[in-house]
Amino acid sequence: MVFLAAMALAAKLEKPPKRIVNRNGDTVFFPSSSETFDQGLLNGRKLASNSYCRDCHPDSFHQWERSAHRFSSFNNPFYRKSVELMADEVGRERTKWCSGCHDPVVLFTGQMGAATQAKFSYDSWEAQQGLPCMGCHSIVEIKDVGGNGSYVIEESKQYPFAFAKNETLKAINHLLIRMEPSLHRKTFLKAFHRTPEFCSSCHKVALIPALNDYHWMRGQNHYDTWYDSGVSGRAVRSFYDPPQAKACRDCHLPALRSAEFGNRGGFVHNHLFPAANTALPFVRGDSDTQQRIRQFLENKVVTVDLFALRRGDDVVVLGDRPPEVTPGEVLDLEVVVRTRGVGHPFTNGTADSNETWVSLEGVGNGEKFFRSGVLDSAGRLDPAADRLWTYVVDHTGAHMDRRQPQDIHVNLYNNGIPPGAARVVHYRVRVPDGARGSVELAAGVHYRKFTRDYTSFSLGAASPSLPVTTLAEDRVRLPVRGVNRKSKIGNGESRAPERGNPDKPWLRWNDYGIGLFLQGDLKGAARAWTKVALLAPDKPDGFLNRARAEIAEGRLADASVSLAAAEKIRPDWPKTAFFRAVVARDEGRLADAERDLTKVLAKFPLDRVAWNSLGQVLWLGGRFREAAAAYGKTLAIDPEDLNAHYNLMRVYRAMGDRRQAAVHAAAYRKFKEDETGRALAADLRRKDPWANRESLPIHVHEEAVPPPADAPGWVASLGEKGYETDFGYLTRAHPPIRREAVEPAAGPAPRSTAYEPVHLFRKPK
Template sequence: MVCLLGLVLATAVAGLVVGLPGVKAGSETDDAAAARLAYNQKIAEKYNFRYGKEFPFLPSNANTDTGQFIDPKQFLTADYCGHCHKESHTQWRESAHSNANRVPYYLRNVALLNDSKGIEFSRHCEGCHDPIALVSGALTEGAPKKRPYDQDGVTCTVCHSIQSVDTRGTGSYVMGTPAVLVDDDGKPITRKVSDGEILAHLDRHSKAVMRDLYRTPEFCSGCHKAALPRTLNDYKWQRAISLYDEWQNSSFAKQSPLPFYVKDSVSTCQTCHMQREKLVSTDSGAKKGELASHRWLGANTLIPKIYGYDEQGARVTQFLENSVFNVDIFGIEHGEMLNGATWKNLDAPLGLTKFNVAAGEVLTADVVIQNKGIAHSHVPEQRDMFESWVAFTVKDATGKVLHQSGFIKPNGDLDETAHSFTNRLINVKGELNDLHQVWTNRVVAYNNTIQSGRSQIVRYSFVMPEATVGPITLTATVKYRRFDQHFVDFGMNKRQYEQPIVDMVSQTRTIQVGENKPVAAGPAENKEWMRWNNYGVALLDAQQYAASTHAFERVAALRPDYADVYTNMAIVEIQWERYDDARPNLEKALSLAPDNAPNNAPTRARALYYRALVERNMGKMDEAIADLQKVAASFPRSRDAHRELGFSYYQQHKYDLARAEYETVQTIDPDDLAAHYNLAILYRRLGLNDKAKVQAAYFADQKDDPTASTYALEYLRAHKEIANESVVWHTHEMDLPARPDGTAPQIVAPMSSSMSGGSF
């Protein structure tokens, strides 16, 4: 309907603009170039070129098409675009993009950087939060601190003026002078044009503002991937966020065969965060009554509260509740009895297994959290002040809380011992960077985020009450709020600022003293084989290799035709460095996924990849290379396949072939550390010394600092309340009473290799 309306308007306006100037650049191009040069010279006179005149925008990786500054007046306002794109404008206004440079918490944080180091360092942040300020040269001493375009943040003409990006991130885009129309020759017209001119030449408008690039995840990588460079921290390069890389390696991208699960179709940043919606008002960009959402729904629950965007707030909450996670109270480990009885094994999966519980027994609930609906980690981006955690409660039949973990304290802080999906960023003083002072980072003390498609075990120990209490309920809930209380109080400049908390997913199971019989599975529960598989993946990541193997063996018993489970067992053996034991499982996987069968490419390539690692370890280099070549042929953007193929060629002294593979890796990830290291060696051996020096310098800057772990160890030693979280296999002990002799109960991880019924 709207498209038809646009055509009618265009036809009508075309008859009204006969007397208007022709839509040709002519001398306009020369005039625009002269005006830009004059503006550039004016700004350059007082601009702080801290890193040299050839790098005006560092520490951001952003640049402009000519390397010159762009007059901010060239960026038309969002209101201007809203004349025809009313619904897009409404959605954008409530989005995080629109508010990127006006929300109080961001402004306070960037002011902290400016006060600590100087405004020129804020170019690192503003390249993505306020691109107009960056490319206009406003981020220098003496420049106005209040700018009208700040209120638009990442506005329409920012995204739609980007000409190219690379996947380094930290604002790695090239910005051109905004134009909403091109002339007869396809050259941009950079002056402000009237609505009438646009409506009379909709095809030229589309050519000016749309590129195929904008529909790709690579476009988003320009800002949704970032590093902390030496030019910011005076220390070394450190990866900050890697959403693009995480997506590119996930099952959603279908560019790698290595994920544990296979998706039916490709999902990109745009298909998840810009889903097409039915048109509510009017918008000339709509197609068939639908519009690609410009809300960019994600996880920012705070902006809607600050500005009263009720629609955005409701939509963000729905987005977070929409099958992002699966939570599974998977099993019960039987610990020691308070009366001195012996330790027993694991009963699992709960709901499908009959088991017995005694009063006074120490139980440990194994909760498996599966990141099934996100193409990147949770929580994404900077995790030091974002807050998502597991709330676990044990309640009696009346609803009284007997034990709990992951509660909010009266002062708004999260229970320190909660299992949270976060990390701890430690500074040069060995202290926590509690206000997102990323420019002082030295090391990550630990990282409990869940990668896409992976699972995590969270274990809770408690005492089973007497039978007179009645049945108890165990509830595990994944919760989310935008920031931890300390940061949001700072950011909003208000004590105990209250922010929304979203229950993303929850599960409850009932247990009673004595016999517990199987119950019907709920509609949201995974099938039994997948529950075991997720448990096995979580055990693998927790380095519990024997138990992981047993879990995968249960999967194989339930689904003997599931080829990937045999590869899973082989992965355990490879990580255990038992390569000979891995080989039979890989051959089994390949036999179940023949080369000529449809839809077998991911499963077969995955098994071939790991078989190649086994073959190479056994000295069978030709066989390993042949397998890796097949993987790379099926998945040409698999960085892992190209990296391992490059190393295999290197071991055979085939330096030209190795070089080509590592250079391919860098087309996928320009910051791949192994590529930097090996290309430095390969270039030297091929006589390309200048190239070798460049790669060696990158490697020296980007490799881990071996001394930085000291900061983490000292911090964890001083904060025992969270040190438990740095251990991959740990238990949250909830108010466990002492033994009669005064000693604490000992919780032991299940180590048995035998299985009978639902226990092992």
């Protein structure tokens, strides 16, 4: 008791760092969504006091200091050059849009605005801190799921002597934490830290008018794509569901064996946050981290399958007994890429600069006769390759290729593969006239964190190309009709290559159908899924998925037959009920549709599409108040849902509530894609035929020899260190940041009480 009383007295006498009084700094954090409770500044040394955490959590610290979070700010050359260019073009004020997630120490010490920009340095101590421990663990509120750093942070409460320089007092502080860790745990590990909604605050991006002087657009978005997938366990419509639902931390904060303070059963969460950034450890020379990230990526993130040859209307599967080919024959080859160990689209994140592609190589008589998806001598990717990335067009109609978020206007295409889905890549390959014995085809999926040109932009033209990680491979040997059909390998025995997709035939057909369906080949998908039903008559997947294609084609009677077959195999499956409700709605059987959707929502109460479907059924039945409530449930899950806003506009107009109708009309206009935007890409399509072809949902790769890859014009202007700032944010005038109108044109409206958001994590009042 005497000891505790003495500690209490000493704590009272201790003088912690004073709160920063803002005199010359910038406390307007907008256009970042991040903020402090009183909009005041924070103590940068305290916010980045990582060594304080290291004393008790050395293993977590050791992992974090090698992570992409540690190098999120101007200690990351790829990020730094992008922001330097952005600041020079549109001013440093706008770069605050990035800072809540990338540069919290710079932002919250008031060094991002006009008042401090003249003395700011990208090499300052604050600018080199990245995302520190307290950058996450001092967050006290997640405002919403809108992203862009949508959180509130504070200077966290500490035990006595947390800031003491005296070693004895520091030891007492550590002892107090170990004696009674509850306050420490409550302060730094809140319930929302374990949720995907917490991760969404930074791993979801909105491009706002204050940034681009154009239009609201959704950018990088790990959260919604995970939410709408089978991985989340919240959506009924997925093609595949994992045995157990997973959230962000299940993959990106895996268990790490550790005896540090706070471990659970000898394990802590791995604060390396393994993901896909192979560039940062490479440029640091951190081979151990580079290897660990590569192993993470190679662990069945995707698979590739040399699935079949198309001969007319026949699909000849490349299985245990591959078909014969003849010299000079033109092969239409179907390659299927399937996402597996990923809970969001592949690729995601910086999808406009991630370089992810599919390759195909053909070898006969010891010589390569077909090559697609290869790098040239300068390290540039074959422009005719099948790319799994997002091709972005800027405001001038050119390719946005230096990560300039303020210039993003429209996507020419987005070839990311959703989680638990597939993409079919179509190749046309001619067997050499002199082929004998056999020809071998090899397909691969490859990943490089940044393109060759963006690497030059960030590091200089003389910098080495970033490493390429091969995520998946598949090989098949096709016998050539005629003599010498056996191919001798090694010791003279004939051996088939190891295949990249060992799945059962029905699963391979199912993936093929998914890929065709997502490309819009509805008849091809229906035929593939009919084959699934024949190969696996005890599985409902073939019938259910065929119904998806039949519904999309408007063949509702056929879809009803397929759904009845799926129901017979697996009674009361919510997936069947959902699509049966779609058919019933389209046939005008509203009571049947409502009954099925009610069953679906009993098991999937957070499926926004199911709520939208119920809202539409109720709207069609003239039950406007109930429809408004259903659409309100959607907006409680996703406040940006276009379908819900549009239909609530109609519902409230039907009810005579013009003000509420105006609220949702304004939201619909805000979140809706600019329909004129795609016209801007017309000239680019003519100038870049490879990008134009890649934007087509169904296209064929038939170039046996890769065409040359040309460098963009700006590469020639780069210096030895890549892009070098001209301090344009100081020397040029930049327009003021636009503020978004809060109220719709119809005038002020009371806040809707039809729904309450379900993902708010607010500090108790």
